[in-house]
Each structure stands twice: as C-alpha cells, then as structure tokens.
Amino acid sequence: MADLAVYFRLARAQVRGQLSYRGSFVMNCFGQALAQGNDLLVILVVFGRVAALGGFDITAVLLFYALSGMSFGLADMVVGSIERLPTYVRTGAFDVVLMRPLATLFQLFAGDFQLRRIGRVLTAFGTLVYVLSTTDIHWTPAKALLLVLTPLAGATIFAAIFVAANSVSFWFVDSRELANAVTYGGSYLTSYPITVYVGWLRTLMAYIVPGAFVAYYPGLTLLDRADPLGGPSWLGWLDTPVAALAALVAGLIWRTAVRHYRGTGS
Amino acid sequence: MIEVSELGRTFTVTRKAGRFRRTRQDVVAVGGVSFEVRAGETVGYIGPNGAGKSTTIKMLTGILVPTAGRVRVCGLDPSRQRAELARRIGVVFGQRSQLWWDLPLRESFDLLRHIFRVPAGDHAKRLQECAELLGLHEFLDTPVRQLSLGQRMRGEVTAALLHGPELLVLDEPTIGLDLDSKERLREFLSELNTTRGTTLLLTTHDLDDIERLCRRMMVIDRGRVLADGPLAELRDEVTPERVLVVDFERPCEELTGLPGVQTVKVEGGGLRQQLSFRRDTVTAATLISMISQRSPVHDVAVIEPDIDDVVRQLYRR
Numbered sequence: 001m002a003d004l005a006v007y008f009r010l011a012r013a014q015v016r017g018q019l020s021y022r023g024s025f026v027m028n029c030f031g032q033a034l035a036q037g038n039d040l041l042v043i044l045v046v047f048g049r050v051a052a053l054g055g056f057d058i059t060a061v062l063l064f065y066a067l068s069g070m071s072f073g074l075a076d077m078v079v080g081s082i083e084r085l086p087t088y089v090r091t092g093a094f095d096v097v098l099m100r101p102l103a104t105l106f107q108l109f110a111g112d113f114q115l116r117r118i119g120r121v122l123t124a125f126g127t128l129v130y131v132l133s134t135t136d137i138h139w140t141p142a143k144a145l146l147l148v149l150t151p152l153a154g155a156t157i158f159a160a161i162f163v164a165a166n167s168v169s170f171w172f173v174d175s176r177e178l179a180n181a182v183t184y185g186g187s188y189l190t191s192y193p194i195t196v197y198v199g200w201l202r203t204l205m206a207y208i209v210p211g212a213f214v215a216y217y218p219g220l221t222l223l224d225r226a227d228p229l230g231g232p233s234w235l236g237w238l239d240t241p242v243a244a245l246a247a248l249v250a251g252l253i254w255r256t257a258v259r260h261y262r263g264t265g266s
Numbered sequence: 267m268i269e270v271s272e273l274g275r276t277f278t279v280t281r282k283a284g285r286f287r288r289t290r291q292d293v294v295a296v297g298g299v300s301f302e303v304r305a306g307e308t309v310g311y312i313g314p315n316g317a318g319k320s321t322t323i324k325m326l327t328g329i330l331v332p333t334a335g336r337v338r339v340c341g342l343d344p345s346r347q348r349a350e351l352a353r354r355i356g357v358v359f360g361q362r363s364q365l366w367w368d369l370p371l372r373e374s375f376d377l378l379r380h381i382f383r384v385p386a387g388d389h390a391k392r393l394q395e396c397a398e399l400l401g402l403h404e405f406l407d408t409p410v411r412q413l414s415l416g417q418r419m420r421g422e423v424t425a426a427l428l429h430g431p432e433l434l435v436l437d438e439p440t441i442g443l444d445l446d447s448k449e450r451l452r453e454f455l456s457e458l459n460t461t462r463g464t465t466l467l468l469t470t471h472d473l474d475d476i477e478r479l480c481r482r483m484m485v486i487d488r489g490r491v492l493a494d495g496p497l498a499e500l501r502d503e504v505t506p507e508r509v510l511v512v513d514f515e516r517p518c519e520e521l522t523g524l525p526g527v528q529t530v531k532v533e534g535g536g537l538r539q540q541l542s543f544r545r546d547t548v549t550a551a552t553l554i555s556m557i558s559q560r561s562p563v564h565d566v567a568v569i570e571p572d573i574d575d576v577v578r579q580l581y582r583r
C-alpha cells in the first residue's frame with residue numbers, strides 16, 4: 001500500500017511537469033481523444049450500411065465500444081508507460097529501478113505517467129453516457145455496481161496484458177512491436193462483439209486473453225441480452241474475478257521475467 | 267561491510283555458427299573472486315574494460331544473481347534481500363541517472379525521500395549538508411535536463427546519500443567531468459569518509475581518483491583479482507625502480523660505474539641527467555652523496571612511478 005502512495009506521488013510529479021506546458025498538453029489530450037474517436041467513426045460508418053453487426057444493433061455495439069475504450073484508456077494511462085521497458089533494459093536504466101526499495105512494476109508504471117491519455121477515456125466515457133441515456137435499461141443495484149466495476153475490471157485485464165506482453169522484452173530487447181500488437185490490437189478487438197470473429201480467434205480472446213470479459217459479457221448482462229453463442233448469462237458477472245486472475249498471472253510472468261533479467265543482466 | 271568469497275558469474279552466450287545454427291558457449295565474467303572490505307575503508311576497484319568490474323558491482327548490489335560463491339553486504343544476501351539492502355547502501359552509476367529528467371533537482375530528492383521512506387527531519391538535514399558541501403543551492407530548482415554534467419553528478423551523489431547509507435558504491439563517478447568538478451567531487455567523498463565514516467567502493471579508469479581517495483586498491487582482470495593492497499605497497503612491489511633527476515652546476519659527462527644505477531636520459535649536454543635505481547639496493551641519499559662527489563650538484567628530484575605505470579605493470583602480470 002505504501003508503494004501505491006509513492007506511485008501517486010511519482011505520477012503527480014510527472015503531471016505537474018506536463019501541465020507546465022499547458023498548450024501542448026491540451027493538444028495531446030485532444031489528439032488522444034481523436035484517436036479513440038476514429039474507432040467510433042468506423043462503427044458509425046458501418047452502421048450507415050448495415051442494421052446489425054455480428055447480430056447486434058448499434059446500441060449494443062456502441063456499449064461494447066465504450067466499455068472497451070474506457071478500460072483500455074484507463075489501463076493505458078495508469079500502466080501504459082511500461083512500454084518504455086525495452087529502453088530501460090537497453091540503456092541499463094532498469095538497474096537503477098532494481099536499486100530502489102520499491103516494487104519494480106510500480107516504478108515502471110510511474111516512470112512516464114501521461115495524463116494526456118485521459119483523452120481516450122473521455123471520448124469513451126462520453127459515448128457510454130450517450131448510450132445509457134438513450135437506451136432503456138432495466139436497472140438494479142447489482143447492475144449499477146457492475147457498470148462501475150466493469151471499466152475497472154477491464155482496465156485491470158488490459159493492465160495485465162500490458163505487463164505480460166512487455167515482459168517479453170527481457171528476453172528479446174526489440175519486442176516493442178510485438179507488445180503493441182497485443183495491447184493496441186487487444187483494444188481494437190474488444191471494441192466489437194466477439195460474434196464477428198472466427199471461432200479460433202473468439203476462443204483465444206474469450207478464454208486465453210480474457211478480452212471478452214472487458215466489454216462483451218458484462219455488456220450483454222447490462223442489456224439483458226442472451227449470448228448468441230450460447231454462453232451462460234452469469235458470465236457477465238465474472239469480469240472482476242477474471243480480472244483478478246489475469247492480474248495474478250501477469251504478476252507471475254513479470255516475476256519470472258525479472259528473475260531471468262537478474263540471471264543474465266543484459 | 268562486504269564479504270565476497272569465490273564469487274563467480276558465468277554468462278551463456280549464443281553464437282552464430284552457420285546460417286541457422288547457433289552454438290551456446292559459457293563465458294566467465296568473474297571467476298572466483300574473494301575479498302573483504304571493512305567498515306570505513308576506501309577501496310578503488312580498477313581493471314581494463316571487460317575485466318568484470320561492473321559484473322562484480324551488479325552482484326554486490328543485488329542486480330545480478332551470482333552463479334558461484336558467496337556475497338554478503340551489510341550482513342545481507344544482496345540477490346535475496348535486494349530491497350532491504352537498497353535502503354542501507356547508496357549507488358551512483360556514472361553513466362545512468364537516477365534523477366527525474368523533467369523535474370527540478372529538489373523534487374527528485376523529495377521523491378527519493380518517499381521511495382526510501384526517510385523521515386522528513388533526517389532528509390532535510392542530509393540535504394542541507396550535501397547542498398552546502400557540493401554547492402547545490404544555485405541549481406536546486408532547475409530541471410535536471412538543464413544541468414551540466416558536473417552539476418548533475420553532484421546531484422546524483424546527493425541522491426545516493428539522502429537515506430544515509432553505510433556503504434557508497436560508485437561506478438565511474440568522475441567519467442566525463444572536467445578537472446574542477448572531479449576535484450570537488452573527490453574532496454567531498456574524502457570528507458564523507460572521514461567525518462561520517464561511510465565506506466567507499468569505487469570503480470574508475472581515472473587513476474587520480476584512486477590516488478586522491480582510496481587507501482586501498484584492488485586490480486581485477488579477466489575475472490580474477492591481480493593485486494589487492496594499499497597503493498604505496500603495490501607501487502613498491504610492482505615498480506621498485508625510481509628515477510633520480512640531477513641538475514648539475516655545469517655540464518658533466520655521463521655518469522657511469524654507480525652500483526645498480528642506469529642512465530635513462532642525458533639532457534643539455536650533461537647538465538641534467540636522469541638515472542634509474544632500485545630502492546632495495548641503494549637509497550636516494552647515498553646515491554646523491556656519491557654523485558655530488560663527482561661534480562657539484564645544483565638540484566635533485568626523485569620521481570615516483572606514475573600510478574598508470576603501476577597499473578600497466580600489474581595488467582602485464
């Protein structure tokens with residue numbers, strides 16, 4: 001917990017630095033919001049041509065998109081600076097990280113905290129508000145709780161993907177593109193209902209990399225829709241435990257990776 | 267403070283052996299090094315590039331896990347108790363920064379205070395002390411990226427000392443610094459050792475660092491310790507020859523027939539002559555009196571061998 005307090009302190013210090021260039025901060029923020037908006041535009045264009053995508057109407061697809069976007073945006077903001085790990089390893093800056101009495105992951109998360117990434121979250125959040133206000137949802141206290149927990153659980157799942165994918169750079173220094181494919185690619189995949197994908201990709205996304213728990217299953221539960229693929233209706237409630245499991249697995253991968261680094265030191 | 271016995275580290279490297287074939291090969295970076303450093307010592311750890319210095323430092327600080335032997339630092343096992351050890355030692359890497367590039371120096375220090383959980387009072391006191399001795403006040407509020415290398419290095423050393431470590435490990439602390447900055451840093455470190463009793467272990471290629479700072483020198487090459495002892499002792503052992511420079515009042519023919527003495531150089535038609543002699547066969551005083559009997563002497567000087575020569579001799583062994 002004390003590590004967490006230091007993380008916030010480090011992040012705050014970075015934000016202070018970033019806010020001192022107010023103009024460029026606003027531009028960057030806007031750029032991130034726009035990047036997230038591109039995907040929204042694609043969805044709107046597609047629905048200009050078709051009435052349903054993978055068996056879902058525009059409301060459901062926008063909900064998946066919003067939940068996925070918020071999850072990815074939050075994860076990118078909080079842990080995204082781990083993508084600098086290859087540079088840390090190459091320049092030896094990771095040795096400095098190891099010389100401090102603080103969990104290595106927290107130091108990397110805070111190493112390059114970028115508040116501008118909140119732009120993504122804001123676009124997705126706006127979409128979420130729009131979808132919820134124009135859709136008839138049968139609200140219960142449990143569903144309200146699910147709505148709050150889903151972006152957090154989704155962010156945790158993405159954070160786990162970020163950590164696991166970047167751990168590879170301890171073995172292969174030039175692995176940034178691979179990590180990006182998994183993280184940014186994952187964000188793209190989870191924006192759409194998994195019914196649009198072929199079978200093997202669906203299995204991979206739903207159960208190996210638990211991407212379907214970011215938006216698809218909780219989204220179905222919020223809308224009281226049955227899974228066209230026949231998944232049980234309680235899957236939507238599992239997003240938080242699945243996220244915890246993903247975090248645990250990522251933590252183990254990270255530990256193995258750091259142990260490997262300290263075994264080779266380069 | 268530091269106990270190292272039969273410490274070894276082997277790396278497995280993969281080499282290209284054909285278009286697709288790769289062979290694995292073990293490379294010994296450090297092969298069975300043993301030494302001990304007591305509290306309050308100042309030790310210079312030197313060796314040519316690739317000798318195994320950095321690998322040793324990495325094992326002492328817990329960054330690398332040894333493949334053989336035993337290490338204890340401050341009574342701890344570095345690779346197992348990394349975080350605990352980090353609180354008790356300070357590390358300065360000459361080529362890596364532990365400061366935050368975009369933040370003012372003062373804020374970097376403040377963050378480190380929280381990372382190392384140093385009480386605010388202790389922190390303020392130590393910072394005040396370092397700032398005074400190293401002259402940090404004028405740039406405490408400047409972002410690190412705008413500091414000169416000399417200023418940044420002073421900041422790095424301060425950063426490593428704010429949690430009050432018993433042992434300070436410096437990996438090439440003076441690399442790239444100008445003479446003035448080097449001198450200032452050495453003075454500070456020397457003072458740190460005498461007043462606070464902080465143990466110093468430093469690697470360097472600048473032998474002046476050793477001469478000015480370290481009462482003990484350890485020479486390592488190809489993963490083995492070649493020599494270990496006080497600088498003066500190593501100097502006598504490795505290079506027993508001294509050079510005597512004699513200025514005569516008037517030109518004198520080349521001196522010959524002196525026992526155990528060889529002429530190095532004759533200048534000014536014999537006005538200045540340089541002679542080498544072994545300290546264990548003849549003393550400088552005897553030699554001078556013998557020479558002055560032959561021709562009136564204006565001035566004499568004994569040149570101690572350069573530390574570079576000492577090290578060169580050691581590497582050659």
